[in-house]
Amino acid sequence: MILEDFMNASPVNFFAVETIKKCLTEAGYKEWKAGEPCPEVKSGDKLFSTKNGSAIFAFHMGRKTLAEGGMRIISAHSDSPCFRVKPNAEIKCEGGLVKLNTELYGGAIMSTWMDRPLSLAGRVVLAGECMTEPVVRLLRINRPILTIPNLAIHFNRQVNDGVALSKQKDMLPVLTTVSGERGEVNGSILKTLVAEELGVKAEDILDFDLYLYDTTPAGRVGLHGELIQSGRLDDLSMAHAGMEALLADGETPEVTKCLAIFDNEETGSQTKQGAGSPFFASLVQRLVARQSETCASHFEDFAMCVERSFMVSADNAHAWHPNYSEKYDPTNHPVMGGGPVIKYNASQKYLSDAVGASVFMQACKKAGAPYQTFVNHSDVAGGSTLGNILSSSFPVKGVDMGNPIWGMHSVRETASMQDHENCIKVFTAFYE
Secondary structure (H helix, E strand, O other), X not given: OOHHHHHHOOOOHHHHHHHHHHHHHHOOOEEOOOOOOOOOOOOOOEEEEEEOOOEEEEEEOXXXXXXXXXXXXXXXXXXXXXXXXXXXXXXXXXXXXXXXXXXXXXOOOHHHHOOOOEEXXXXXXXXXXXXOXXXXXXXXXXXXXXXXXXXXXXXXXXXXXXXXXXXXXXXXXXXXXXXXXXXXXXXXXXXXXXXXHHOOOHHHEEEEEEEEEEOOOOEEEOOOOOEEEEOOHHHXXXXXXXXXXXXXXXXXXXXXXXXXXXXXXXHOOOOOOOOOOOHHHHHHHHHHHHHOOOOOHHHHHHHHHHHOOEEEEXXXXXXXXXXXXXXXXXXXXXXXXXXXXXXXXXXXOOOOOHHHHHHHHHHHHHHOOOOEEEEEOOOOOOOOOHHXXXXXXXXXXXXXXXXXXXXXXXXXXXXXXHHHHHHHHHHHHHHO
C-alpha cells in the first residue's frame, strides 16, 4: 500500500490500526486475541494482537527462539493531535446552526484547523448481548460536514500580530447545514446522524469516541512532486514504513521481527494501549513462555530476550525550516530529502546513545541510504517520544529516529517522499 492510500484510509487511530490489521491478514498473519491463551508458536509463524482497537503488535517468529535471538522491533504510534467530541456535544445557535462541543487532544497547532472541510471519524459503541462486551463499530463520515470558521479581520484587527486562541470558544466546529425538519432522537442531532450513517437504531447507541479530521486527501507538492502533504504524517508515516518493511520479505527470519504500534503518545502514553503500559511486555512474556522448556525457565528466557533485542523507536523529526533557522541547532539540523534522522538529547528524552545510534547507522549503510542527526537548539525545549517510556517496562537497547517534516502537529504536515522511501529501505535492512 502506498503512503498516500494509507494516510487517506486512516483518518484517526482506530482506522490506522484497522488498515494495518487488514494488510497483515492479507500477508498471512493470524490474529491472537489477548484474552485467549497464547497459541503454540514455531519459527516462521506470523501473528498479531491488538489493544483497544487503537494499538497493534505483530510478530514474525524467527529461526532462533526469543531467548536465543531476542527481537528486532520497530515501534511507532497511531494517534495524532486533533479534537475529540465531548458528550452532550450539541450547542444550538441562532439561524438553526449547531456547534459541537469539543476538547483538544494532544498539542495541535490550533489555527491550522480553521476554515477547513472537516468531518467525524472514530468508533461507536452499541448495546450487545453481554453487558461487559458491547458491540463496537467504526464510523467515518466521508463528506465534510463541519468547519471551524475564523473571525473576520474587520472584527479582529490584530489577528496577523498573533492572537491567543481559546480551545473552548474559538475552536468549536459548526455543522454546516442543519435543517429544522431533520429528525432528532431525544434532541440529539449528532446521535441521529451517527445512527443514519451506521444503519442502526439511535436508541442502541451507548457512547462513542469521535474525532474531527480534515477531509482533504493526502497529496504531492513541490516542483517535481517530491514532497507529500497530509494530516497525521506524525506518526502514521512511520507506522506505514514499519509495516512495509515487515511485509517486504515473507521468508522466515533469523531473528523475530516485531512491529509495535502504540496509541496515546501525544498525551503521554500512560494508557492501557500506550507505551507506558505493561501490555507489550506481557505479550512478549507469553510468547517466551510458549517457547520455554519449563515454567521456571521462562523468567530467565524473557530476561535474555530483552537483553538480546533492539528497538528502533520511529517518530518524526523536525526538518530545518528556511524561515526560522535560528530555532535549530547550528550543526545538527536535518533537511528535507537528506535521509532518516537519529535524535539525541542529553536529558534522555530520547533513547539514542552512541551504541544505539551506531546500530542504526549500520542499517543505513546496509540499505545504501543517508542519515542525519537532530539535537535541539540548547535554548529551545524539545519533546519526547516512545523510546524511553517503553524501556521503563521493557528495558531494551535502541535508538530514537524519524523522518524530517515541516509543520509538526499542524492539521497538514509536509514530508519528503525520498526520505520515506529511504526509511522503508533502512527498516527492511534492520529486520534482515
